[in-house]
Amino acid sequence: MAILRRLPPIRRAEARFQHVEEEVLRGLRERMDALDPAASHHAEAFQNRLTISLEQDTDTLEMEIVQGLAGHLVSDEWRLLAALSDGSGYPLLTLRRARWRDSGEALHRYSSIGRSAGVYAQEYVPLYLARLINNGLAAALPERAALRMDYELCEGDATFREAQRRWGGERPPLKVRRETLVISPAGQRLWDTVMQLGEEER
Amino acid sequence: MAILRRLPPIRRAEARFQHVEEEVLRGLRERMDALDPAASHHAEAFQNRLTISLEQDTDTLEMEIVQGLAGHLVSDEWRLLAALSDGSGYPLLTLRRARWRDSGEALHRYSSIGRSAGVYAQEYVPLYLARLINNGLAAALPERAALRMDYELCEGDATFREAQRRWGGERPPLKVRRETLVISPAGQRLWDTVMQLGEEER
Amino acid sequence: MAILRRLPPIRRAEARFQHVEEEVLRGLRERMDALDPAASHHAEAFQNRLTISLEQDTDTLEMEIVQGLAGHLVSDEWRLLAALSDGSGYPLLTLRRARWRDSGEALHRYSSIGRSAGVYAQEYVPLYLARLINNGLAAALPERAALRMDYELCEGDATFREAQRRWGGERPPLKVRRETLVISPAGQRLWDTVMQLGEEER
Numbered sequence: 001m002a003i004l005r006r007l008p009p010i011r012r013a014e015a016r017f018q019h020v021e022e023e024v025l026r027g028l029r030e031r032m033d034a035l036d037p038a039a040s041h042h043a044e045a046f047q048n049r050l051t052i053s054l055e056q057d058t059d060t061l062e063m064e065i066v067q068g069l070a071g072h073l074v075s076d077e078w079r080l081l082a083a084l085s086d087g088s089g090y091p092l093l094t095l096r097r098a099r100w101r102d103s104g105e106a107l108h109r110y111s112s113i114g115r116s117a118g119v120y121a122q123e124y125v126p127l128y129l130a131r132l133i134n135n136g137l138a139a140a141l142p143e144r145a146a147l148r149m150d151y152e153l154c155e156g157d158a159t160f161r162e163a164q165r166r167w168g169g170e171r172p173p174l175k176v177r178r179e180t181l182v183i184s185p186a187g188q189r190l191w192d193t194v195m196q197l198g199e200e201e202r
Numbered sequence: 203m204a205i206l207r208r209l210p211p212i213r214r215a216e217a218r219f220q221h222v223e224e225e226v227l228r229g230l231r232e233r234m235d236a237l238d239p240a241a242s243h244h245a246e247a248f249q250n251r252l253t254i255s256l257e258q259d260t261d262t263l264e265m266e267i268v269q270g271l272a273g274h275l276v277s278d279e280w281r282l283l284a285a286l287s288d289g290s291g292y293p294l295l296t297l298r299r300a301r302w303r304d305s306g307e308a309l310h311r312y313s314s315i316g317r318s319a320g321v322y323a324q325e326y327v328p329l330y331l332a333r334l335i336n337n338g339l340a341a342a343l344p345e346r347a348a349l350r351m352d353y354e355l356c357e358g359d360a361t362f363r364e365a366q367r368r369w370g371g372e373r374p375p376l377k378v379r380r381e382t383l384v385i386s387p388a389g390q391r392l393w394d395t396v397m398q399l400g401e402e403e404r
Numbered sequence: 405m406a407i408l409r410r411l412p413p414i415r416r417a418e419a420r421f422q423h424v425e426e427e428v429l430r431g432l433r434e435r436m437d438a439l440d441p442a443a444s445h446h447a448e449a450f451q452n453r454l455t456i457s458l459e460q461d462t463d464t465l466e467m468e469i470v471q472g473l474a475g476h477l478v479s480d481e482w483r484l485l486a487a488l489s490d491g492s493g494y495p496l497l498t499l500r501r502a503r504w505r506d507s508g509e510a511l512h513r514y515s516s517i518g519r520s521a522g523v524y525a526q527e528y529v530p531l532y533l534a535r536l537i538n539n540g541l542a543a544a545l546p547e548r549a550a551l552r553m554d555y556e557l558c559e560g561d562a563t564f565r566e567a568q569r570r571w572g573g574e575r576p577p578l579k580v581r582r583e584t585l586v587i588s589p590a591g592q593r594l595w596d597t598v599m600q601l602g603e604e605e606r
Contacts, residue, residue: 061277061322068276069329074472075465097507097546103299103306104507107543108588120465126590127473130540136332139309142299142372163589170546184310185365186329263479263524270478271531305501305508338534341511344501344574386512387567388531 066193076119077128083117084183085191091150092140092181093160095174110160111181112150137187143178151178271392278321279330285319286385287393293352294342294383295362297376312362313383314352339389345380353380470597480523481532487521488587489595495554496544496585497564499578514564515585516554541591547582555582
C-alpha cells in the first residue's frame with residue numbers, strides 16, 4: 001500500500017482532495033467567526049442572512065456544491081475513485097435477494113479494487129462500495145467475460161465468504177452475482193472538477 | 203434561474219435552510235469551544251460527557267436530528283425539494299439493469315426537474331437524484347400518462363444521451379424506464395419542519 | 405424511552421458515540437486553527453500539505469475513517485444500531501415497485517424497531533432505515549416466520565398506512581413485502597470499533 005500511495009496520480013489525488021477539504025474548513029471557520037450569538041434570534045439578522053444568500057456568487061456556489069458532494073468521502077473512498085477515474089472496470093461480487101431472473105436488492109458487495117487501490121481499511125470495502133454506488137458516484141454494470149479470473153479470486157476472499165456464511169441459511173437463498181464496478185458519468189465529472197481545483201492552485 | 207430564485211417560496215426555502223445550517227455551525231462552535239484538550243483522555247471527562255448526553259433536552263435532540271438529516275444537502279438539492287414540496291410529480295428517466303419484467307437496479311437518473319427548480323449545477327442532477335432517493339427523501343413512482351410530452355423532451359437531453367451512449371454496449375443491454383419523481387412522506391415532514399423553524403424566527 | 409435510554413448498553417453506546425464525535429470536533433478545530441489564510445493560495449503551502457498527507461500515521465487514518473463512516477449518523481440511528489448490534493432481526497415492512505416475482509425498488513420502509521430501540525423521532529424511522537440500508541450498515545433479509553405476529557402489528561401502524569394510502573392509486577400497484585432488518589457484517593465491525601474506542605478511554 002505504501003508503494004501505491006507514492007505513485008504520482010494517487011499522490012496528486014490525495015493532495016487535491018486535502019485541498020478541497022481545507023477550503024471547506026476555511027469556509028466553516030469564516031462562517032463560524034461571522035456568527036453573532038446575540039443576534040441569532042432576531043428577525044433583523046434573519047433578513048441579513050437572506051440578502052447574503054441571494055447575493056452569493058457562482059464561484060462560491062460551485063465550491064459549496066463540490067464540497068457538499070465530495071466532502072463526506074473518507075480517504076479510502078477517494079482512493080477507490082482514483083482507481084476508477086481512468087474508466088477501468090473492476091470485478092464486483094454482489095450478494096442479492098434475487099429470485100428467478102430478477103436482479104434483486106444488493107445486500108453485500110465485495111471487490112478486489114480495495115487491494116488494487118491501496119485502501120487502508122480493507123474490512124470497510126463493502127461499506128465504501130454501498131456508499132459510492134448509492135450516492136451515484138459509481139455503478140454496478142453486468143459481468144465482463146474478460147474478468148473471469150478476477151471473479152474467481154474474489155469468490156475466495158475471506159470477508160466475502162464470511163458474509164455468505166452469515167446469511168447462508170436465508171430462504172429463499174441469496175444469490176451471488178458477478179458484476180463490474182465503474183465510475184458514473186457524474187462521478188467522473190466530480191473527480192475531474194476536484195483535480196482541476198488542485199491544478200489551479202499550483 | 204435568477205428569476206426563479208427570486209420567487210417567494212424558493213426565497214424563503216433558501217433563507218430557512220441557511221438558518222438551519224447556521225444553527226449547526228453555532229452548535230459546532232459551542233461544542234468546539236467547550237472541549238478541554240487537557241481533559242480529553244481522562245475517565246472523569248468521559249463520565250461528564252455521559253451525564254450531559256443523558257440530560258440533553260428534547261428541543262436539542264430535535265434540532266440535532268433535523269440538522270443531521272438536512273445538513274448534508276447541498277443548496278441545489280434544497281431547490282429540488284422546494285419544487286417537490288407541493289406534492290408535484292416530475293418526469294424521471296432511469297437507466298436500469300432490467301431483464302424481462304424485472305425493475306432492476308438504477309444506474310443513472312435524469313429529470314427535467316433540474317431546470318424547473320433552477321438548480322445551479324445541471325451536470326450534477328443525476329447525483330442529486332441518487333442522493334435524495336437513496337436517503338429516503340424522494341421516491342421514483344411508476345410512469346404517468348399525463349407526463350408523456352415531458353418524457354419525450356427528457357429523452358432528448360444531451361447528458362442523458364451521453365450516459366446511454368457510455369453504457370450502450372453492455373450485455374444484457376440496459377433499459378430506459380419512464381418514472382415519476384415525488385417527495386417521500388418523511389421528506390415532506392422534514393421539509394415542513396425546516397420551514398417552520400424559519401417561520402418561528404421571524 | 406427514558407427507561408430504555410438508561411439501560412447500560414444503550415447508555416454506553418451513546419457516550420461512546422459522543423466520544424467519537426468529540427474526536428471529530430477536536431480534529432476539525434485543530435485543523436481550522438492550523439490554517440494560515442495568507443498562505444492558502446500558494447504552491448508552497450500546497451506542497452506542505454502534500455507532505456503532511458503522506459506522513460499521516462495509521463492511527464490518524466483509522467480515526468478519520470471511523471469518523472467519516474459513523475459521524476453522519478444522528479443519535480436515533482445510533483439507537484437503531486445499538487438494538488441491532490446483538491445480531492437480532494426486526495420486522496420490516498417495505499413498500500416496493502414489485503411486479504410478478506420481481507423484488508422491485510423500495511419506496512418506503514417501516515419497522516417496529518423504532519419503538520424497541522427508543523428512538524426519539526418515530527416519524528423519521530423511514531428515513532433512518534433508508535440511510536442505514538443504503539449506506540451499507542444494515543440489510544433487509546427475507547421474511548421470518550417467527551416474526552408473524554410482529555408483521556401484523558407493523559401493518560396496523562398509522563404512519564405505514566398513511567404511506568400506503570398516499571401511493572395507493574399507482575399503476576401498477578405497489579406491493580407490501582415482509583422482510584427482516586439486520587445489521588450488516590461491516591456495520592457490526594464499525595459498531596464494535598466505536599465501542600472499543602470508548603472502552604480504551606476508561
